[in-house]
Amino acid sequence: MCRRTRLSPDHALLLHHAGYGAVALAVAIESIGIPFPGETTLIAAALYAGATHKLNIWIVIAAASCGAILGDNIGFWLGREFGLWLLLRFGRYVRITERRIRLGQYLFRRHGGKVVFFGRFVAVLRALAAFLAGTNRMTWPRFLLFNAAGGIVWSAVYGGGAYMFGSRIKHLLGPVGVTLGVLAVGLAIVGAVFLRRHEEQLADAAERAMPGPVRPPHHRR
Secondary structure: OOOOOOOOHHHHHHHHHHOHHHHHHHHHHHHHOOOOOHHHHHHHHHHHHHHHOOOOHHHHHHHHHHHHHHHHHHHHHHHHHHHHHHHHHHHHHHOOOHHHHHHHHHHHHHHHHHHHHHHOOOHHHHHHHHHHHHHOOOOHHHHHHHHHHHHHHHHHHHHHHHHHHHHHHHHHHHHHHHHHHHHHHHHHHHHHHHHHHHHHHHHHHHHHHOOOOOOOHHHOO
């Protein structure tokens, strides 16, 4: 039989007193791009709800969804306001030219929705996808659509899974996380190889689609 999963006294005390607010805040902080156990807090709250019924699982999921959407939008704004400036100011030190910045914007415009949605399920991308979306000038309505969809589905899968399966959550979500991580790495490798072989053609297409110099927002009229 599977060993019963137990919450630490600190987690239980925090959830008992802060409840839904703790879930929303933890997920929001992680989503902004700050290292923080947002996913762990969501799972802990769902387990606590299932074990004690002192929290409503639907409100836990809603709180996590709201935190994910709010945090990602803050991360998106930070990337939109400062990410491009950082690349233009310091990118040359890591061989990121203006031509490559425009290429990144062009590719993110075409495939950014997939990165934002599926990034919610991968640890590193969960904290960086929103910032990258803002940096690469993804339109906010499109970002919001995929961000909200990813946040809600992620909260429901992880929160609902923890609530329903208790101690078996590690066995269920572990393979999911590994699979998504391997898939993300595999896609990144394939994308890097494709980009390397076709960078000039893609960069030319980006120049045609997005003419003019790349400038931070405060330089635009």
